[in-house]
Amino acid sequence: MKVGDLIGLALSRLGTGKLRTALTMLGVIIGVASVVALVSVAQGATAGISNQLQSLGTNLLTVSPGFTRTGATRGAIGSATTLTVDDANALASLDGVAVTAPELTTSKLVIAGSQNETARIIGTTPGYLTVFAYQMWVGSFLNAASVDHKLRVAVIGATTADNLSLTDASIGSTIYIGGLPFELIGITQPKGGSTTTDDQVMIPLSTAHELFIGSNSVSAIGLSATSQDEISTVSAEITATLEQRHGITNGVDDFTIANQAQLLGTVSSVSDVLTLLLAGIASISLLVGGIGIMNIMLVSVRERTREIGIRKAIGARGRDILSQFLVEALALSLAGGLIGIGVGVLASFVIGSYAGWGFIFSPLTVVIAVGFSLIVGIVFGVWPASQAARLDPVVALRYE
């Protein structure tokens, strides 16, 4: 028999029982659609999280002080005040470090006109803008002169500006931080992600030291490596430099270094597991769909026993009958697979635009889904088809 004849037979057969065909395909449609949609959702979520991580800063490394120890009680990371402005200056001169931004964080009441809020106050240097990937909306950021001369100037985040009803027209006005007057010189653009990154007030580091914290310590040092590849080298350099400066010889550091690559790595390994899990769940529905096909094919072989007998009497060989039923099963599963891809792509588009990470279309998923549905058709079609092929024509012709 020719392949074209087989396909013709299968299509005309599926066309004669449209409701049954549709219901049989439904299992495969749901299976393939959920594989495509869930994998796409998992990839979209991963991409969304990665984007947010990227927005935290460019090739970012953050050095935090270690913990304090009060008797047997260990304090939180960052509770010690072992990092200083001098440490930051030393790190700035390392190879592979593009920009540094020491931070001194505190919390003060901020008043602007009739509005007020208790905001996070960050004393820092001009490098902060680059290291943490902020962009100015209006005005300008802190410059070297403002740090050198301990000027009372402030740049505020977009959320803070909203909370205090400050707009681009407010540049140059006076706001009060911890009761002291500051000139508002700029407002940053919102970064999105968590709202706290946009709810803060940045003032010169030297000003913060003089007015709010009477020491030389910093809460953290942000660094931007010259490239992604340099991050681990730079990290080692920082460790060596700080151990030397702090006189640490036993390897028990009084600081910790966190970098973006670690975070990204964690996120992508989590999302790989997530993708596998979702694909696994979806595959189960594909399996159930396949069993549905096998069920309907077995019923079909039983119902069409007499037809099989007739076909054998007029010259069909076992393998002709086998191919006929197998091609029917394949047509069912492939048609279901193709419709399923359509439904899955549509679903991932809707979910993607609703969740805000956009539409991620992965051709590989589609190829795998089509391959999967073909395998389902073969695996679950072969047994019923071979049952049909093995029927004794004498028995089949007498079957009522």
Next chain:
Amino acid sequence: MSAEPGEPIIRLEEINRIYDTGKVQVPALIDVNLDVANGEFLAIVGPSGSGKSTMMNILGCLDRPTSGLYILDGQPVDELDDDGLAFVRSRSIGFVFQSYNLLPRTSALDNVATPLMYQGVGRKERLRRAQAALERLGLGDRMHHEPSELSGGQQQRVGIARALVTEPALILADEPTGNLDSHSGAEVLDLFRDLHAIGRTIVLITHDVDVATAADRAVHLRDGQLQEAVPA
């Protein structure tokens, strides 16, 4: 592979068919010898239980004899495997059944064309030949009807067209008039006589002695044994 003129188209020698049910062995055909000449119209007559169906299955290469020799159209077929038997059915035999056995939900044209599909004939060619066969049987205006839309007589004529379309060496008819009223039955027998007149070899299996009179020669099956003489 075709039989020489004058050679028998069917030769059965000492054919036995024994059904083994596990506990008992039931003989359905016992030492059957039969020659059918090329172009002959033979009736095999017997009551139910006489082994008619078994005879039909063996002659039609749907079943194998337990022992004995069967030569069809010059080829021994008693020891062929399933595919070999399917090939012989496809090339050398045209079946006409009591209950027509047309494919349901399939047009008359496609029904008649189906045996050619299993021979590997291309679609255009087989539709052309199927159409010619249907027109020859006066069904030119019923080609696109499905079996459920045809009368019994029309369905049986579609069945005969399907048997003829491959130009087989042997037409094997199993109670072809059994489901028909006497008028349609007579028409079908006339058709067989016409086919016989143009040189077709026909074996007609029936329980009805009247139907058997349409044939040139009749043999009787009784309890699995063949008797050449026609009893009065």
